[in-house]
Amino acid sequence: xxxxxxxxxxxxxxxxxxxxxxxxxxxxxxxxxxxxxxxxxxxxxxxxxxxxxxxxxxxxxxxxxxxxxxxxxxxxxxxxxxxxxxxxxxxxxxxxxxxxxxxxxxxxxxxxxxxxxxxxxxxxxxxxxxxxxxxxxxxxxxxxxxxxxxxxxxxxxxxxxxxxxxxxxxxxxxxxxxxxxxxxxxxxxxxxxxxxxxxxxxxxxxxxxxxxxxxxxxxxxxxxxxxxxxxxxxxxxxxxxxxxxxxxxxxxxxxxxxxxxxxxxxxxxxxxxxxxxxxxxxxxxxxxxxxxxxxxxxxxxxxxxxxxxxxxxxxxxxxxxxxxxxxxxxxxxxx
Amino acid sequence: xxxxxxxxxxxxxxxxxxxxxxxxxxxxxxxxxxxxxxxxxxxxxxxxxxxxxxxxxxxxxxxxxxxxxxxxxxxxxxxxxxxxxxxxxxxxxxxxxxxxxxxxxxxxxxxxxxxxxxxxxxxxxxxxxxxxxxxxxxxxxxxxxxxxxxxxxxxxxxxxxxxxxxxxxxxxxxxxxxxxxxxxxxxxxxxxxxxxxxxxxxxxxxxxxxxxxxxxxxxxxxx
Numbered sequence: 001x002x003x004x005x006x007x008x009x010x011x012x013x014x015x016x017x018x019x020x021x022x023x024x025x026x027x028x029x030x031x032x033x034x035x036x037x038x039x040x041x042x043x044x045x046x047x048x049x050x051x052x053x054x055x056x057x058x059x060x061x062x063x064x065x066x067x068x069x070x071x072x073x074x075x076x077x078x079x080x081x082x083x084x085x086x087x088x089x090x091x092x093x094x095x096x097x098x099x100x101x102x103x104x105x106x107x108x109x110x111x112x113x114x115x116x117x118x119x120x121x122x123x124x125x126x127x128x129x130x131x132x133x134x135x136x137x138x139x140x141x142x143x144x145x146x147x148x149x150x151x152x153x154x155x156x157x158x159x160x161x162x163x164x165x166x167x168x169x170x171x172x173x174x175x176x177x178x179x180x181x182x183x184x185x186x187x188x189x190x191x192x193x194x195x196x197x198x199x200x201x202x203x204x205x206x207x208x209x210x211x212x213x214x215x216x217x218x219x220x221x222x223x224x225x226x227x228x229x230x231x232x233x234x235x236x237x238x239x240x241x242x243x244x245x246x247x248x249x250x251x252x253x254x255x256x257x258x259x260x261x262x263x264x265x266x267x268x269x270x271x272x273x274x275x276x277x278x279x280x281x282x283x284x285x286x287x288x289x290x291x292x293x294x295x296x297x298x299x300x301x302x303x304x305x306x307x308x309x310x311x312x313x314x315x316x317x318x319x320x321x322x323x324x325x326x327x328x329x330x331x332x333x334x335x
Numbered sequence: 336x337x338x339x340x341x342x343x344x345x346x347x348x349x350x351x352x353x354x355x356x357x358x359x360x361x362x363x364x365x366x367x368x369x370x371x372x373x374x375x376x377x378x379x380x381x382x383x384x385x386x387x388x389x390x391x392x393x394x395x396x397x398x399x400x401x402x403x404x405x406x407x408x409x410x411x412x413x414x415x416x417x418x419x420x421x422x423x424x425x426x427x428x429x430x431x432x433x434x435x436x437x438x439x440x441x442x443x444x445x446x447x448x449x450x451x452x453x454x455x456x457x458x459x460x461x462x463x464x465x466x467x468x469x470x471x472x473x474x475x476x477x478x479x480x481x482x483x484x485x486x487x488x489x490x491x492x493x494x495x496x497x498x499x500x501x502x503x504x505x506x507x508x509x510x511x512x513x514x515x516x517x518x519x520x521x522x523x524x525x526x527x528x529x530x531x532x533x534x535x536x537x538x539x540x541x542x543x544x545x546x547x548x549x550x551x552x553x554x555x556x557x558x
Contacts, residue, residue, distance in 0.1 A: 039441075242414075243385070243421065244438055250442060
């Protein structure tokens, strides 16, 4: 035996490994892996079917929790699709200081009309303003009783850009810029209602997001709790499986699939709820909107959104199950 | 499978010393009984072999490999090579006899054809082939015990451990169960049976290991 000690050691070790066929870790075998997953996939579904009452309750709670933000999302989507088409040729009205001379006002008017984002400026002198008032308002008597014309010079600035709900902020910048001129006492953008609508919509959007997050967390807790109880009720089975050599991932797997099924079924029924609800309100909603605008088509959950809903709910289901299983399987040990 | 205990001790965190300085060597293909009063350490010894517990001193060699060198992830692989009949991990009553016996095969990823073949072979050996569709609840105590044995051997283990397998069975059934273990031993399986039924153990004429308060007080003889 002229071998060096370290070589001899290595040889002995390899002999030991082959002689005793002593696997210290699972060798990955795709066929076996797929087979086990397929079996668990079906078994975990059958387990839900075998406990119909509790399964249906859990699935429906998840479905309701998900259909709430989903439904609001559809509502928001419709409001947006309607309002997105509303364009407005808006006007910024500048009320100049009443002690301003006509020449100064004209100079300002020229300056503003030279701006690249301004289409035109209409100059309304004090007299024109008074005539307009007299002809249209029925204030003649009050106006004629006044010692002098109280109206200021007014510039009506027509911006080049036609705005919709998304670009309204561009006009506000223009209004602010014009309001900062020293001759201008007050500037008003008459697209205010568009702005208000934009504010309401962005408020609605945030509300839906926040609600979605809350309800997704709720679904996580529901799934987690259901899985926890399921683990507890299968305690004996978990122990026997550990005894006969089940790996941790093998023991976890049916519970993760259970979470998957809860999530997918919950998402499916949530989508169904939303589709039914959209169908139910579609006739009156379309009549309502058509009175304002032609060619309106009520939007509902489309295929992409259904897939997204199912994906999110499946993911949430698996994640909720994963948290519960990791916490509770560790507490079940052979003794 | 060859088992060697070298000065093995197990002290629980409570301070209780379940085993101390236990030495014995079980040859490949040997059959032995483990006796002793309850609390003498029989169950602890079996749990160490299953890696349910870890010893606090000494070495346990299984086929020459020190169990302490195995990682947590290797435990399932080890358990698949050992068949066990434990009192407190009995059958699952939510499934048939067939599916109880199939469990170790499912766990190790056998395909359904193989599972059916091996489960039936195991049930045939214990004489319960005609009861595969029954719920174990509907079987007698002796039959349930035999289902447990079928489950322990279905994976063709190299070592069979049984903890009080005849616990509450009448003498005739107990003898039947012991004969079953003997049959498995005859085909090369190493068998270790813990039992306090000294009369029965003596009749079997195999090596007897006796524990008393965690110490091996007798090794050899026929009890």
